[in-house]
Amino acid sequence: MAERPSAGPLAWLDHFGRSVLAALDELGRFFYIMSSSVLWSFRRPFDGAELLRQMVRVGWDSIPVVFLTCLFTGMVLALQTYRGFERFHAEGFVGSVVALSLTRELAPVLTGLMVAGRVGSAMAAELGTMRVTEQIDALYAMATEPIHYLVVPRVNASILMLPVLTIIGDAVGIIGGWLIAVGLFDANSYLYVDRTFQFLEVNDVTSGLIKAAFFGLILSVTGCAKGFYTAGGAEGVGRATTSAVVTACLYILLSDFFLTKVLF
Amino acid sequence: MPAAASTPHAAPTGPMISVIGLVKSFGAKQVLNGIDLAVGRGESLVLVGGSGAGKSVFIKHLIGLIQPDEGHVVVDGVDLTLAPPETVLALRKRFGMSFQEGALFDSKTVFDNIAFPILRHRTRDRGQVAARVRECLELVRLPGIEDKMPSELSGGMRRRVGFARAIALEPEILLFDEPTTGLDPINTAAIGNVINQLRSELGVTAVTITHDMNLARRIADRIAMMRRGRILSIDTPDLFQRSDNWFVRAFLDGEVPEEDRP
Numbered sequence A: 001m002a003e004r005p006s007a008g009p010l011a012w013l014d015h016f017g018r019s020v021l022a023a024l025d026e027l028g029r030f031f032y033i034m035s036s037s038v039l040w041s042f043r044r045p046f047d048g049a050e051l052l053r054q055m056v057r058v059g060w061d062s063i064p065v066v067f068l069t070c071l072f073t074g075m076v077l078a079l080q081t082y083r084g085f086e087r088f089h090a091e092g093f094v095g096s097v098v099a100l101s102l103t104r105e106l107a108p109v110l111t112g113l114m115v116a117g118r119v120g121s122a123m124a125a126e127l128g129t130m131r132v133t134e135q136i137d138a139l140y141a142m143a144t145e146p147i148h149y150l151v152v153p154r155v156n157a158s159i160l161m162l163p164v165l166t167i168i169g170d171a172v173g174i175i176g177g178w179l180i181a182v183g184l185f186d187a188n189s190y191l192y193v194d195r196t197f198q199f200l201e202v203n204d205v206t207s208g209l210i211k212a213a214f215f216g217l218i219l220s221v222t223g224c225a226k227g228f229y230t231a232g233g234a235e236g237v238g239r240a241t242t243s244a245v246v247t248a249c250l251y252i253l254l255s256d257f258f259l260t261k262v263l264f
Numbered sequence B: 001m002p003a004a005a006s007t008p009h010a011a012p013t014g015p016m017i018s019v020i021g022l023v024k025s026f027g028a029k030q031v032l033n034g035i036d037l038a039v040g041r042g043e044s045l046v047l048v049g050g051s052g053a054g055k056s057v058f059i060k061h062l063i064g065l066i067q068p069d070e071g072h073v074v075v076d077g078v079d080l081t082l083a084p085p086e087t088v089l090a091l092r093k094r095f096g097m098s099f100q101e102g103a104l105f106d107s108k109t110v111f112d113n114i115a116f117p118i119l120r121h122r123t124r125d126r127g128q129v130a131a132r133v134r135e136c137l138e139l140v141r142l143p144g145i146e147d148k149m150p151s152e153l154s155g156g157m158r159r160r161v162g163f164a165r166a167i168a169l170e171p172e173i174l175l176f177d178e179p180t181t182g183l184d185p186i187n188t189a190a191i192g193n194v195i196n197q198l199r200s201e202l203g204v205t206a207v208t209i210t211h212d213m214n215l216a217r218r219i220a221d222r223i224a225m226m227r228r229g230r231i232l233s234i235d236t237p238d239l240f241q242r243s244d245n246w247f248v249r250a251f252l253d254g255e256v257p258e259e260d261r262p
Ligand SMILES: Nc1ncnc2c1ncn2[C@@H]1O[C@H](COP(=O)(O)OP(=O)(O)OP(=O)(O)O)[C@@H](O)[C@H]1O
Pocket: B026, B031, B049, B050, B051, B052, B053, B054, B055, B056, B057, B058, B100
C-alpha cells in the first residue's frame, strides 16, 4: 500500500479527503465504544466494587472543582445581571435569571467541561497506558473483554455521577448569586429567595440533569475511546489525553445545543 | 480432562493448533509471509529466531489478539479468524499467556494480578484463591511478594509474576513470549521445570518463544526457526542441533551469517 503524499494543485483535496476519513473513523470508534459499553452493561459478572470505585473518582473527587466553578459562576452571573438590570430597574429578577441560567444551562455544561478535563483525560491516559504496555492484550488473553471490565464501570459511573454533581452545582451557584446580591448590592434577602423559586419549574432542573447524564456519557466514552485506540508509546498516550479533553469539550458543547432544542 | 469436557461427543483428534498460510502486514511492512504450522495435543513447540523475525506477532495470532490479513488459525477445531467473538472469548479461557514485557496490571498488587484470572473464571473463595496464588508464586521462586506493586519489582521478577499469572488457571494451552529473557540460569531452569511439570501432569500444549537454547532443549518436542516472517526449519532438538541449514548454524554458533553481513 503505497501511501504517497500527492503534490500539485490537488494536494489540498487529498489532504481534505484524509481529514474527512479520519474524522469519520473517529466518530465510528466513538459509537462503537458507546454501543458496546451499553451492551456489555447487562452482562455478568457485574463488578459492583469497580463501579463504586469509579463513582468515587468521577463524583466525590470532583466535588471541589464543581463547587468552586459553580460558586464563582453564580457570583459573576449575579454581578453582571445586577449591573445590567439596574439600568431598567429590573434588579428584582436577578434571582430568577441566576437560577434559570444555572439549572438549565451553566451548571450541567460547566460540570461536564470540568469533569471532562479532570476525569476524561485520566481515563484516556489510563487506558492508553494499558494499551501500549499490552495490559489490554493481557485482558483479552485472560478471556476478559476490556470493554466490559474497563469501559463499562467508567461510563456508568459518569452517567450516574454527573447529575449528582450538577445538583450540587445548581445549589452552590444559586447560593453564590444570593451572596453577591445580598452581600454586595444590599438586595432584600427574602425577596431574592422568593424570586429565585418563583419562576423555577421542575422541568428546568430535570432537563439540566438529563443533559448532565448525557455529558457524562460523552466525556467517558470519548476518554475511553481515545485511550482504547492509543498507538505509539508514551507520546501516543500524551496525544490521546489531550485530544480526549478537546474532543469531549467539543462534543459536549455541540450536543448541548441539540439537547436544549429537544428538551425544551 | 478439560479438553474432553469441551467436546463431549467427539474424542479430540488432530492438532491442537493449526496455522494455515498466515500473512500479516503493518502498513507497508510485511511481518508474516505465509506461515504453516501445526502443534499437536500435548506437544511443546519452541520458537526461536532473530530479533524482529515476527515471533511475538505470530504468537499473538494464536490467541486471536491480532487478526491476520490472510490465512487461518484453528484451535481445537475452532477457526479464530471466522468464529464469532463469543466463541473466541470462551476459547481463551483454555489459554494461558505470558507477554514479553510482562504486561502486569500496574495498578494492582502482585496478588491481585495472579488472582485476576482465578477470580474471573474459577472461584471467588478467598482461601482457595490465596492458596493458588501462593502456590504459583512458589513455583516461580518468588514466595511472599503478594503485597508488592509491579513497579516495586525488577524486570526479571515482573516477568516471573507474568508467568505465574499465565499458569494460575492450569490452562490447556500455554503461550510464553520469552519467559526467561533476562533471568539468571537458576531461575531459567526453574521456569523450564515448571513447564515440564505442567506437561507431564496436565498434558498441556505449549508454544514458547525463547532465545535461550538451553531452555529450548530442555522443554521442546520440536524447535522451529523463524526468519523474516517465515518458518525456516522445524526439527526435534537433536536434529535441530545438528542442522546443516546455514542460518540455523549461524544462530547456534552465534555468528553473523554471510548473507546478513553489510
Ligand atoms: N503493532 C505493530 N505495528 C507496526 N509494526 C509492528 C507492530 N508489531 C510488530 N511490528 C513489527 O513487526 C516486526 C516483528 O516484530 P515482533 O515483535 O514479532 O518481533 P520478535 O520476533 O518478537 O522480536 P524479538 O525477539 O526482538 O522480540 C518488527 O519489525 C516490528 O517492527
